Amino acid sequence: MIQIENLTKQYGAVRAIDNLTMTVEPGSIFGFLGPNGAGKTTTLRILTGLAKPTSGSAQVAGVNLSTDARNLPRHIGFLPEEPVFYPWMTPREFLDYIGRLHGLSISDRAARVKELLELVNLTDAGKRRIGGFSRGMRQRLGLAAALVHRPEVLLLDEPVSALDPAGRKDVLELIEQLSGQCTILMSTHILADVERVCNMVGIITRGRLIVQSPREELLNRYVQPVFELDSDDVPSIQRWAELLKKQTWITSVNIDGNITRIVVNDLVQARKELLASAMSQQIVPRRYEEMRLSLEDVFLQLVEKESVQ
Amino acid sequence: MNFLNVFSKEMTEQWRTYRLLIVMAVMAVFGLASPLLAKLTPEILKSMPGLPPGLADAIPVPTIADAVSQYVKNMSQFGILLALLLSMGSVAQEKERGTATMMLTHPVSRLNFLLSKFFALAVTFLISLSMAALGCWYYTLLLFKAMPWDSFLAMNGLMLLAFLVYVAVSIFCSTLANSQGAAAGLAFGALVVIAGVGALPRIGEYFPGQLFNWGASLMLGTSTTAWPALWVSIGVIIVALLGAWQILNRQEL
Amino acid sequence: MSQIQEYLPFLIPVLIIQLVLMISALVDLIRRPSVRGPKWAWALVILFVNLIGPIIYFVMGRKEE
Missing domain, CATH: 3.40.50.300 (P-loop containing nucleotide triphosphate hydrolases)
Incomplete structure (x- = not known):
């Protein structure tokens, strides 16, 4: 049309x-x-x-x-x-x-x-x-x-x-x-x-x-599993984030105030290791949740990717 | 295509926004005032204190000619001013508000958009000038004597043509400008140029101002004509409208 | 009395213009939900300023939306 x-x-x-x-x-x-x-x-x-x-x-x-x-x-x-x-x-x-x-x-x-x-x-x-x-x-x-x-x-x-x-x-x-x-x-x-x-x-x-x-x-196509972790211990989280970024099963780590968003590409491994790894850094989560990306996340991802290029 | 629909919307707009009524009333008042002023001015002068003796007798008794020239003077000033004021926003306002954009996504051609505005303003001035003429004719009849209606009509026809030149030029300015303020500036600039150049000796004969002189001479029985000014006026109207059309076609609204 | 009769032909057109303007301005004022400034002030202007009053109302009193 x-x-x-x-x-x-x-x-x-x-x-x-x-x-x-x-x-x-x-x-x-x-x-x-x-x-x-x-x-x-x-x-x-x-x-x-x-x-x-x-x-x-x-x-x-x-x-x-x-x-x-x-x-x-x-x-x-x-x-x-x-x-x-x-x-x-x-x-x-x-x-x-x-x-x-x-x-x-x-x-x-x-x-x-x-x-x-x-x-x-x-x-x-x-x-x-x-x-x-x-x-x-x-x-x-x-x-x-x-x-x-x-x-x-x-x-x-x-x-x-x-x-x-x-x-x-x-x-x-x-x-x-x-x-x-x-x-x-x-x-x-x-x-x-x-x-x-x-x-x-x-x-x-x-x-x-x-x-x-x-x-x-x-x-x-674009919706990937994402985990959200909510904790006040910002220094530990930042340390943890640096560690996570080195892992192959992690796509991205995003810290926004108290909330850390972790997009992963291997759901099985993430379920097994993610929380344990947080614990090993003495992070006490107030909330830990597995969720799916919304269209908004897809959109931001795509637009960001485009502007980087 | 759709000229009549857009034209009738323009006329309704002239009426509903009270523009038609205001211009009718103002023009009628000027029409009435012209012969009255012609009659009263000498009497006011005479009654002024401190007038040297003998001068009072030297002040001529007003005649119908004074009424006519007063009328022509008023119309050539205030009529043109009204033509300008009423027309200069016509296109610019619609562009500024966005209604032009809205309408042009419906089956309204840009030519009809402009022409309907010109003809609606032309009808507005036809009606308003008729009111002025009626008022002037009536008071002249009361204060002096009946005017020959045929040459009076011809004079008003020439004045209407002169008004339409200013309407068309103002529409052109309004199309050229992107805001109402700029349109007003352009239109007044054009008015000053036309008035200034029109006052020059030779070139002036081709300018619409001559139409007023021609009209007055019809009434006064002198034989001045201004055919060149008449043809130039018609030409200017056509060129201004076609020019506005070409400009509007190239504008992205 | 005779003076009024003498002036009547002169007054009629002015009266007609004044009446038409006044009535249209008043009708518009009443119908309009809101105007610039208080309505009663405009009513006074329209009623008591001859000829110019209604025109001033039309030009300045109405709100441009």
């Missing part, structure tokens, strides 16, 4: 997107993940036709961006990071206006506006001026506006980042409801959101895609 090939975008000396190639399959909810400034927004701006790539090509819903960009708006719905509206309009009027722009008939518009206001829970505010709306209400209205013409592809730029937990839950649920109706590409720097709604994940950093795979596969 979305095909990006060797896309590059240069802003002066800065390369915002660097030879990006990726594919989003029809029907998927694709989580476009990366730290701030990784090139997510630039990519979305190119996919919506707002920005032109320096080189490379992209196809969205069968529309070639370099040759046919003017037909793009009929096929896509876009929710910018900070949706803005004309403050003097009401949500009803705004959605109706969008419907008119897309050539919907009067009756179709009336039905669609009603349906969408209900979907995003703005029916009661339907006749109020948008000028007085909260951030969360504007986000929901933006989502409704992106859906008016039933687009095949929905592009969402950080749809929940600026919202409070309740608002975030609402919008994520809405996105989940939309799966099956259209292909969704949503950018975010928050992993919990991706873990919750996306079935595909692409990780981008410094304008380059470093991983693209189904969420489950990503978790299975």
Whole structure:
């Protein structure tokens, strides 16, 4: 549904997107993940036709961006990071206006506006001026506006980042409801959101895609066993960490305050030796736990690895 | 494609933000005030204390010509100022707020985006100038006598064209600028240049300011025309709008 | 009395403009959830400053969201 090939975008000396190639399959909810400034927004701006790539090509819903960009708006719905509206309009009027722009008939518009206001829970505010709306209400209205013409592809730029937990839950649920109706590409720097709604994940950093795979596969491939040990005896722990780093069955040791995280590559050996080795250093653990890496750890690992290279 | 939809949104915006109402009222007041001022100024002068004897009789009795030139003067100053104030934010504000970005991801072409703004402002000034003309005509009728309506209409038509030059130039500045402040600076800069160069002897004949003189001469029965200024004005409007379109096409919003 | 009759034709257009501006400004003031400064002060400005009052309200009183 979305095909990006060797896309590059240069802003002066800065390369915002660097030879990006990726594919989003029809029907998927694709989580476009990366730290701030990784090139997510630039990519979305190119996919919506707002920005032109320096080189490379992209196809969205069968529309070639370099040759046919003017037909793009009929096929896509876009929710910018900070949706803005004309403050003097009401949500009803705004959605109706969008419907008119897309050539919907009067009756179709009336039905669609009603349906969408209900979907995003703005029916009661339907006749109020948008000028007085909260951030969360504007986000929901933006989502409704992106859906008016039933687009095949929905592009969402950080749809929940600026919202409070309740608002975030609402919008994520809405996105989940939309799966099956259209292909969704949503950018975010928050992993919990991706873990919750996306079935595909692409990780981008410094304008380059470093991983693209189904969420489950990503978790299975990168998730390694990890042990956490919690103790106040920092000097002993540091000594212990130096010792551990020499072991072949240890991937990494990370000390963060009182908590030591040890990623291992041989689970059997680690279970046998790790705690014993801590004891031999006279470390008294307050907590010792075996756990699995979360997507967040995978992400940090990948991004770190990329920046080292 | 979608010109009418965007245009009707622009007109609704002019109305809902009260811009149309304010400009209508202000222009109507200027229209009313012009003949009134023409009538009252000599009388105020006469009643001033310490006026040397004999001078009072030398002050001419105001005529319809004074009302007309007062009207033309007011419109050429405040009308143009209003045209500038109303138009200079049109594109820059939408870019600054981000609504331009929002709209351009829907089927709105950049040309229609600009043209709808120009025509909405044109209609705003058509209505407002009509109010001014009506006010001026009515008070002149009360204070002096009826004006010939055909040449009065022609004069107002020429003034509207002059306003539209400033509307188009301001839209151009507004497109060029990235913020409302910069747009205002550019638009006022353009106004100063047009006024300054327009005051020069030969070149001035091609400038929209001549349209006001032509209009006044229609009313006063002299035979000055300013066809070059008329064609140049129409040309400037078209070039400013096409230029704005080309600039907007190259901008990434 | 005769003076009023003499001036009436002059007053009518000014009165119409004043009334239209005043009423639209008051309606907007009432409908708007909040304005810059206290509402009652704006009501006074709109009601008692002729012609300019409502225009000042429209230009400065309304909040830009």
